[in-house]
Amino acid sequence: MKCKRCSAKATVQLRSHNTAFCKPCFVFFFQRNVERSIERERMFTRDERVLVCVSGGKDSLALWDTLVSLGYPTEGLYLGLGIGEYSAASERKVTAFAAARDLPLRVVRLEDEGDGLAIPQAALHTRRQPCAACGTFKRHYFDRAALDGGFSVLATGHNLDDEAARLLGNVLHWHVPYLAKQQPVLTPRHPKLARKVRPLYRTSEYESATYAFLRGIDYVVDECPNSHGATQLVYKDLLNRLEQAMPGAKLAFVSDFLRQAQPLFAAAPDSPTGECERCGMPAFGDVCGYCRLVAEIERRRSQAVAHS
Amino acid sequence: MKCKRCSAKATVQLRSHNTAFCKPCFVFFFQRNVERSIERERMFTRDERVLVCVSGGKDSLALWDTLVSLGYPTEGLYLGLGIGEYSAASERKVTAFAAARDLPLRVVRLEDEGDGLAIPQAALHTRRQPCAACGTFKRHYFDRAALDGGFSVLATGHNLDDEAARLLGNVLHWHVPYLAKQQPVLTPRHPKLARKVRPLYRTSEYESATYAFLRGIDYVVDECPNSHGATQLVYKDLLNRLEQAMPGAKLAFVSDFLRQAQPLFAAAPDSPTGECERCGMPAFGDVCGYCRLVAEIERRRSQAVAHS
Numbered sequence: 001m002k003c004k005r006c007s008a009k010a011t012v013q014l015r016s017h018n019t020a021f022c023k024p025c026f027v028f029f030f031q032r033n034v035e036r037s038i039e040r041e042r043m044f045t046r047d048e049r050v051l052v053c054v055s056g057g058k059d060s061l062a063l064w065d066t067l068v069s070l071g072y073p074t075e076g077l078y079l080g081l082g083i084g085e086y087s088a089a090s091e092r093k094v095t096a097f098a099a100a101r102d103l104p105l106r107v108v109r110l111e112d113e114g115d116g117l118a119i120p121q122a123a124l125h126t127r128r129q130p131c132a133a134c135g136t137f138k139r140h141y142f143d144r145a146a147l148d149g150g151f152s153v154l155a156t157g158h159n160l161d162d163e164a165a166r167l168l169g170n171v172l173h174w175h176v177p178y179l180a181k182q183q184p185v186l187t188p189r190h191p192k193l194a195r196k197v198r199p200l201y202r203t204s205e206y207e208s209a210t211y212a213f214l215r216g217i218d219y220v221v222d223e224c225p226n227s228h229g230a231t232q233l234v235y236k237d238l239l240n241r242l243e244q245a246m247p248g249a250k251l252a253f254v255s256d257f258l259r260q261a262q263p264l265f266a267a268a269p270d271s272p273t274g275e276c277e278r279c280g281m282p283a284f285g286d287v288c289g290y291c292r293l294v295a296e297i298e299r300r301r302s303q304a305v306a307h308s
Numbered sequence: 309m310k311c312k313r314c315s316a317k318a319t320v321q322l323r324s325h326n327t328a329f330c331k332p333c334f335v336f337f338f339q340r341n342v343e344r345s346i347e348r349e350r351m352f353t354r355d356e357r358v359l360v361c362v363s364g365g366k367d368s369l370a371l372w373d374t375l376v377s378l379g380y381p382t383e384g385l386y387l388g389l390g391i392g393e394y395s396a397a398s399e400r401k402v403t404a405f406a407a408a409r410d411l412p413l414r415v416v417r418l419e420d421e422g423d424g425l426a427i428p429q430a431a432l433h434t435r436r437q438p439c440a441a442c443g444t445f446k447r448h449y450f451d452r453a454a455l456d457g458g459f460s461v462l463a464t465g466h467n468l469d470d471e472a473a474r475l476l477g478n479v480l481h482w483h484v485p486y487l488a489k490q491q492p493v494l495t496p497r498h499p500k501l502a503r504k505v506r507p508l509y510r511t512s513e514y515e516s517a518t519y520a521f522l523r524g525i526d527y528v529v530d531e532c533p534n535s536h537g538a539t540q541l542v543y544k545d546l547l548n549r550l551e552q553a554m555p556g557a558k559l560a561f562v563s564d565f566l567r568q569a570q571p572l573f574a575a576a577p578d579s580p581t582g583e584c585e586r587c588g589m590p591a592f593g594d595v596c597g598y599c600r601l602v603a604e605i606e607r608r609r610s611q612a613v614a615h616s
Contacts, residue, residue: 171479171561172550172557172560172561173560173561173564174561174564174565174567174568174569176568176569176572179569231554234550234553234554237549238546238549238550241545241546241549242480242542242546245542246539246542249480252480252481253479253480253481253482256481256482257482259482260482260484261482261484261487261573264484264572264573265569265572
């Protein structure tokens with residue numbers, strides 16, 4: 001098979017796009033697709049500083065690499081979740097990536113932010129799923145870092161497979177408020193918040209893995225140990241079977257949703273009207289979700305100490 | 309395991325409902341569910357005559373049997389599609405079912421309605437998929453029979469699996485006009501049309517097969533020979549995998565859609581404003597889809613004769 005762009009021998013076949021590329025042309029194709037998503041969805045311009053949330057996985061590092069290659073001014077943000085060797089390995093990969101390319105990196109670690117905040121301890125104290133606390137912490141520390149660093153844009157590495165699985169989950173339960181907010185660009189609803197963007201929303205997991213490999217990016221291959229058996233994996237498996245039977249189905253599912261249906265769901269979203277009494281970040285009530293979670297952890301910890 | 313209703317030994321397990329029944333209680337459960345669907349969705353009352361479209365398969369015969377058991381005044385309608393032995397066997401099953409229960413049955417056969425109208429010939433002449441012609445013919449002859457017989461209600465045996473697969477297909481492509489019309493009750497938009505209802509829309513294929521078996525209904529087991537490899541089967545396979553992982557997921561998908569999302573899609577539907585110049589049935593244009601199809605078949609047949 002020949003490269004569709006330069007007719008050299010193709011090494012990357014993309015069934016979903018019914019095309020194939022040689023190595024350099026695939027890198028070009030990937031970066032151009034990301035740039036088109038950024039421009040088409042008006043995510044940001046080259047005049048805006050972008051804070052890229054990097055986990056150490058293929059998607060977020062491929063995203064950072066692409067944004068740097070395309071000439072956007074970026075800074076990385078790594079949030080250490082305190083999940084044993086998984087988090088330690090992730091931090092090493094991110095730090096090495098940034099150092100090798102001389103890129104600015106901010107590191108925040110939950111275990112340094114407060115006793116009991118590392119995900120395993122937070123889950124234990126609150127007796128909830130680790131993923132629930134993780135979502136709350138990520139939202140808070142990402143927003144906080146963007147505010148502290150004066151970034152107007154927060155970029156995450158969510159790929160097409162993530163978006164399609166989230167959409168399928170929302171559709172199977174017809175969660176209308178979630179469908180109303182499922183967009184590749186979330187405009188901030190408070191002056192303290194940054195615009196949240198997902199430049200890889202049209203790029204598959206396979207494409208970002210291939211890109212990372214071809215660009216020599218050393219990333220954490222292991223999934224988060226808490227993700228096993230997650231509902232999301234059931235949805236991803238179904239979507240992979242669909243894609244196998246009908247190549248291009250995932251991209252059509254997500255992009256047709258955004259074009260045809262999303263506007264029907266997007267009623268006026270609830271704006272956080274106030275600010276948290278404790279941390280000063282935007283909040284729906286008097287205290288934000290993050291501070292309620294931290295207060296719960298502190299209470300449970302002091303009870304545990306009192307009973308010991 | 310014990311029957312949840314009478315504590316006898318259970319023989320039918322329903323994972324999707326997290327319950328189990330003995331044989332008589334399952335029959336009661338099935339019929340009560342159908343009656344609840346009819347009443348909740350205001351499909352029809354016992355004062356209305358219902359024309360039940362029966363194909364000879366388990367779903368439509370289980371539906372007819374249930375409606376008769378529940379005391380609704382019904383008449384059967386069998387449309388012969390002219391698909392060789394499949395259609396011949398289907399007609400024998402339907403005729404035997406009606407005769408054994410002394411139920412009134414109308415029989416219409418495409419091959420009697422005009423030369424070249426049987427599905428295989430129609431597909432050949434129009435060079436289209438057989439299913440396309442089949443849909444047009446069913447719509448026309450069902451509407452026609454309801455009008456001729458003075459029925460205000462047309463009932464079909466579409467089950468939960470059919471509805472879920474149709475919904476998944478519409479959602480994967482975000483066909484907004486189809487999503488706007490996907491309802492278990494379609495109110496007629498012309499005085500010549502009957503109300504179209506799907507009383508089995510909350511009842512799974514497994515449930516109607518079990519009901520047919522327990523009630524001693526002799527039905528055609530073979531699928532239509534044209535349905536192999538159909539897209540619908542891909543969707544049904546995905547939904548069966550989902551149901552396996554998350555029992556009850558199909559019913560939630562369909563019923564949450566109807567409650568949460570369908571109203572958002574249901575903009576004012578296009579009404580057929582006129583009537584067909586050729587056959588007098590309601591039509592969007594001057595000539596209805598059925599008469600356009602028949603005219604195309606007649607033209608191709610006369611060309612074939614002229615060239616032979």
